[in-house]
Amino acid sequence: MTNNDHSYRDQEHNDGSRILIVTAVDAEKDAVVRGLAGSTKADVIAAGVGPAYAAASTAAALAAAAAPYRLVISAGIGGGFDGTAAVGSLVVADRIIAADLGAESQDGFISVDELGFGTARLEADSAWSHRFYEAIRTAGLEAVLAPILTVSTATGTAATAAAHAARIPGAAAEGMEGYGVAVAAQRLGIPFTELRAISNAVGPRDRAAWRIGEALASLEAASAAILEVLE
Numbered sequence: 001m002t003n004n005d006h007s008y009r010d011q012e013h014n015d016g017s018r019i020l021i022v023t024a025v026d027a028e029k030d031a032v033v034r035g036l037a038g039s040t041k042a043d044v045i046a047a048g049v050g051p052a053y054a055a056a057s058t059a060a061a062l063a064a065a066a067a068p069y070r071l072v073i074s075a076g077i078g079g080g081f082d083g084t085a086a087v088g089s090l091v092v093a094d095r096i097i098a099a100d101l102g103a104e105s106q107d108g109f110i111s112v113d114e115l116g117f118g119t120a121r122l123e124a125d126s127a128w129s130h131r132f133y134e135a136i137r138t139a140g141l142e143a144v145l146a147p148i149l150t151v152s153t154a155t156g157t158a159a160t161a162a163a164h165a166a167r168i169p170g171a172a173a174e175g176m177e178g179y180g181v182a183v184a185a186q187r188l189g190i191p192f193t194e195l196r197a198i199s200n201a202v203g204p205r206d207r208a209a210w211r212i213g214e215a216l217a218s219l220e221a222a223s224a225a226i227l228e229v230l231e
């Protein structure tokens, strides 16, 4: 885990007007921090990869805060679904869905909702998500407002990509942290959303084709764009 000094150092000055942005790795955190250009409106932490680190680190940061955050954003690079979110574009969540949380059966996947164990589908804060989407578009960046999936195993086959797309129509992106961040925020009654900059297509694994630099540049530009909404 790579929590950022900036975040914890500044929490004592949190007067309740700040937001918490949670990335997975330092490269994503650095891109967000560059975009925010020294703004005091956000604390940024790198929580680690996957929903468990994301949830635990978010909960710890929220619990350690001197005053409640007004919003939590899960942010980072992600996979984009074919025809919905191209490499270099951005996806703002309207819903965050734990796509592989459930049970396999001979008849297919059974979600936790169907199993009766709560829900894998969380609504992102509509007002914040719309504001961020508009600000990103106004900045001239390509973006969609759509469901973002959280997976514990990054999709690596056409079959899994097709199964996810069929089960969650309109899904535009997948990452590995959004649902964990969202559950932690929801538990404390804090609004949440997710922002993904697309580095690769969801589908057959081809790590060499990931455009991480391009996605991090988009993440930086989107962070600069949303600054206007925060100030």
Ligand SMILES: O=C(O)c1cccc(C(=O)CC[C@H]2O[C@@H](n3cnc4c(=O)[nH]cnc43)[C@H](O)[C@@H]2O)c1
Pocket: 024, 025, 027, 028, 048, 049, 050, 076, 077, 078, 079, 080, 151, 153, 154, 155, 174, 175, 176, 177, 199, 200, 201, 202, 212
């Ligand atoms: O190698 C690097 O320089 C580097 C820089 C920034 C991020 C990374 C990662 O590998 C981060 C892993 C992170 O990325 C998300 N992600 C990206 N594409 C997908 C995908 O197709 N399916 C699921 N997750 C994806 C994920 O949230 C991971 O935390 C490397």
